[in-house]
Amino acid sequence: MDKNLKRMATMHRMQVTGLELFYEQGYYNTSVDDILKSLELSKGAFYYHFQSKEDFFISIIQNLIVQKVYGTLIEPIEGKENPLTVIEKCLDNSLQTAENNEMDYGFVVHNFLTEFNGRNETISRYLRDILKIWEVNLITLLQKGKTDGYVIRHVNSEAAASFIISSYMGIRTLMVEGNPRILRYNYISQLRSYLNTMVQRELA
Template sequence: MEMSLKRRETMHRLCAKGLEIFNEKGYYNTSLDDILTELNLSKGAFYHHFKSKEDYFISIVQNLMVQKVYALLVEPLDTFENPLPIIVESLENALEPGRQNEMAYGFMLNDFLTEFHKRNEEISRYLKDIINVWEVNLVSVLKKGKVDGHIARHVDCEGVATYIIASFMGMRTLMMDSSNRQLKYQYIQQLKQYFKSLETERVLA
């Protein structure tokens, strides 16, 4: 039962454009026709491929968002160096607009999580799963950093991961409008400041 090429292509076009517009205007504020018009497709075409708007969005989450978050925030962590600068770099990079896509994939998570919170339990779960994957990987790389002597022994890795994620998510709310250059700089600076307090103390000569 191979999916035909045509089918795959149309579904992918729908998902890609859907992510773009949902990200711009929000899920509930975007009608299917908003998306279909831009693709010159009809309601009929849509419901031939997806069984509902919800099903459609879940496809987007699983096919596009997961990969993007993974590529931007999880894979960069896979290194043997000191994890703290690596984490800073990955966050800095994730905040950079228009890198190859012009969407801030880390931010979307915050927006969508808030939007679906208490409105759609199922979609919320899928989104939370993504955060969980990120968190687990952060914790693991932090623990490795502890073993390798980059991070002080007293540090609570789970707590640090939570704090990193929270501050990153929260930046979205603040960066919503304009002047994001300054905000991003402030954020990265303070993050580094915070990370300094997690480092193993320099041994006195």
């Protein structure tokens, strides 16, 4: 195998394992030694690829978390016709995935934002940028929905996007300890009612 490809494969394996441990235990409760033990690697191997634990985590954000959020919450709604049905379906699919995940500890971006708040502004900024990308995509979709006649004109797209994001993060947190199936059903029912208030009357 080409040296560069081998290095990339090793880094990816380290990032995947690191994310699993950070997600389950938290960043500050997971040491570099914990990661190396899981990977059966030496400390020298870790510092050959990454300058520090923080540098390692930032690489995880850039290479895994961004991709995960994009694939789950952004790509499914990009360029679609009716934003209201698309948003509902996208969030329901995401919640169903979480519901069937036995190792679910909540929405990864929200978990880390809470953990790093007031403790590491550099990492917090990377995480907030992910939410900003999601927010911009929701706003763009809703604005297009107005133009295309799906969404009533007076809807505040920015406020709606903020509500959708914050409510999703909230229900993901509740699903960790509560009954995920019932919580998902109740949340989607209420989300549908909320989205229906935005429907153009001719389309309702």
